[in-house]
Amino acid sequence: MLPALNHVGLTVLNIEDTITFYKHLTSVEVFEEAVHITGDGVGEVIRVKNPDYKSCMVRIGNRAFELIEHLGSKGRHLVANHNDICGIHLAFMVSDIEDVYRRVKALGFEPTTDKPFTAHDLGGYKAFFFRDLNGVQIEVGQIN
Incomplete structure (x- = not known):
């Protein structure tokens, strides 16, 4: 039995740029x-021939993430x-989705919709999606 999830690992283009990006949000x-x-x-x-990478651990809220940047043996993007x-996808809950x-648009990222959508079948849950600088899909949601 696996008692608890320790962390989620994300392979990124650049660790420092990824941390800076998330600090804006x-x-x-x-x-x-x-x-x-x-x-x-x-x-x-890890099944990578001649591995050469950096790894760092970050916390967002109470969730831990391992950011992995391959320096040599780069894989497919x-x-x-x-x-x-x-x-x-990573999902974030906010109190002011607008x-x-x-802010996401001001940072130069393009949401998938021209405004947050309202999911009426989910009790009016409002959300929008965009991709971070690594291509990871991000969900931003607000419960009304």
Whole structure:
């Protein structure tokens, strides 16, 4: 039995740029500074030949994320859609969705809709989606 989820790992283009991006939108705490990882032993475990990457741990709210930046053995840049198997999205709850929508646009990111949509079949839940600088789908929602 797996007793608890420890963290979610996200492979990113650049750790520092990713942290800076999220600091514009939410509180991000780096609780383990980036470490450089190489070696065949690690490569066997993660199934990457000659691994060469940095890893750092951040906390957003009470959730932990491992940010992974491959320096040498870069893989494919996958941009998954909501209906793709293994596609993920990060969801954030806010109290003023219109303000966050404007801030996202001011940062140069394009939401998938021209305004937050209202899901009437979900009790009036308001939300919008956009992609972060790594292509990860972000959901911003507000419960009315």
